[in-house]
Amino acid sequence: MAVQPEIDHATGRSTTGHEWDGIKELNSPLPKWWLYIFYATIVWSIGYWVVYPSWPLVTNYTKGVFGYASRHDVTRELDALKALRAERAAALARTPLEDISKDPTLLTFALAQGKAAFGDNCAPCHGLSATGSRSFPNLRDDTWLWGGGIGDIHQTIAFGIRNGDDRARQGVMPPLGGPNGVLKADEIVTVANFVRSLSGQSTRPNADLAKGKELFIANCAACHGEDGRGNRDLGAPNLTSRNYLYGSDEKTIIETITQGRGGVMPGWVTRLDETTVKSLAVYVHALGGGQ
């Protein structure tokens, strides 16, 4: 049906007949080349469907004749990254642990790689910021059960603690209480109060610290030393420290003496490559607790 178009007075152009608040839309034709570009994009999209994976099917999707998958890109990029890092990784493998920090470039590289590896492998137990939590050591303080030198840290990361591997660090805090235990319940309370006094914490007013010391020397000093400063070869904690792995309140110390402790850490040489383990040692050492 032919409709007589309305003509806009000012321009002499026809309108589309659409009106908003008294303003009428002019019929301004688009340029042709614009239309052709639109057609070109349609043709392009059809080509794209053929060449690349695009259409979802019920259980699968169209694969496209190029067999393209973004997974290949990731693999390729990762390989390229590895190749890019190869030179520094080789330098890291060559350099003795103690010398890594002397080379700023190597140190930066190790710290970056160590930080990433820490987030992937260590953070679940030690926390993303390496502050640990109850029974998982804080790696930022200076309390080290097995030593905080970079070599010690490397050893611990590589082989772990009490995980069944012969190379792992071994040490045991045996249960001293219980029905067959060497200490009776009231003796344990006495020792626990003495242990608290070692790190300068408050003790029960009626606690017999002399008796506690006597019991401590008889039962605990073999591992923790007569002064309670511990023994890193055995992983025996320094009891004069303010930082206790399982907590330093009386109840927890009684629990520790009664039941014993034996946390486990996996060894990482079997899971990570050598330079990664080295980087982790450098990173943990640099966190602030290193000695």
Add this chain to the structure above:
Amino acid sequence: MSDLLSPAARKSAAEVEEPHAVGAEDEPLYESRREIYQQSVKGRLRTIKWAVLFVCLGVYYFLPFVRWYRGPNQPDQAVLVDIANNRFYFFFIEIWPQEIYYFTGLLVMAALILFLMNAVAGRVWCGYLCPQTVWTDLFTTVERWVEGDRRERMIADSQPMSAAKAGRKILKHVLWLMIAWWTGGAWVLYFADAPTLVKDLATFQAPMVAYVWIGILTFTTYSLAGLMKEQVCLYMCPWPRIQAALTDQYALNVTYRYDRGEPRMSVKAAAKARQAEQPAGDCIDCRQCVVVCPTGVDIRDGAQLGCIQCGLCIDACNSVMTKVNRPLGLIAYDNDVNIERRREGLDEVYPIVRTRTVLYVAMIAAVGLVMLYGLMTRSFTDLSVLHDRNPLFVQLSDGSVRNSYTVRILNKRPLHRIFVLAVDELPLAKLTAVGVTTTSGDWPVVDVGPDSTREVIVHVTAAKPADLPASSRVTFRITELGSGEKVSVSDHFISR
């Protein structure tokens, strides 16, 4: 203001009563391009346009080859965007990534200058300085040189294809592509040492990305300046729409003085009318103003979107006015107010100093001065300190408290420099830096390479946190060994 309507508008207003014969179905949905055969023109504004073109293209094509010695290990190129090393060099200025706000300042200034130009003389940017205009002008000149001026091209295009015509067309496109290619080639020279890159490009040793960018820019220059020409201004560019909101009645625009030109008539008819003391306009309807227009508009229809205000119609009209012995300036840079004032017998006014222009100038000066001050007083050593947030602090076995910081030292001078790193305002504090073994007294000594930064992890330990508030101020200070130059940054030490 109805008297200020352009002649075309008044004309169509007169036609209102006649119904239009075209039916909605008959109107084209899409508009074919109207080929514009721009005729050459001579005149004062054309000369200015040539000068601007030569200066702009000259700067663009040859600036990368200007050398500027900066010392060893530094690039000797006067203008260089060194993306690989995160530096921008502009003659004596070296911009680091964190100083990129200078570009913000430049962009703000560029926008304000554009506004000022617009307030003073409308779209002169479009007519003279816009890259689209400059390159289109160059491409049109080449076209005219190969295929002839307007009439020759129109005649040739209306005739069937012949070998000679095809040859000329091919030559034109080859020349266009060569200019486009050289344009793309010059662009990449701003991103690497120009002489080396030219050699590498010629011997196919240059990185792939250089060739890709040359290809992209060759294509865009060829299609925008050669094939699209005025369509870019009409359909793609937002500026004509924006400038309409920025202009005012005092802005100089290329204006057809219809108060003087209308009614149009031939020279003879006008002479007769004047003798009979009838009204006669100066416009002889020769259409020279239309045929020289690069966007093909008729300026006599009044200010319009397609007009880029290059003023070529002014040159064309003036040469015609000279021939017919009438005063010049039938088309001129003028403002809307004057048309009305002339009609009322008042003097013309061209107030350049107005609130708007004064404000723009003041703002440009303010931004410029702030940038200049920043540039003059910026330091060549910088220190940034980032407190570890996770954890905020760590308690050590003896009860002391340690905070960790990431300290970054920036050495903007092209020489190796050595700094002593220390903390003030924190009694009994110990400071250790990871990977730093040299010390001066109790403080670590950090060496930073020429024109580079170094990041060190720093642990600050307070032996008696009980004496400190929960959060206390700590100031990190670096002192250059030798010159004694000091920079300090304050942060917080958290102890509980």
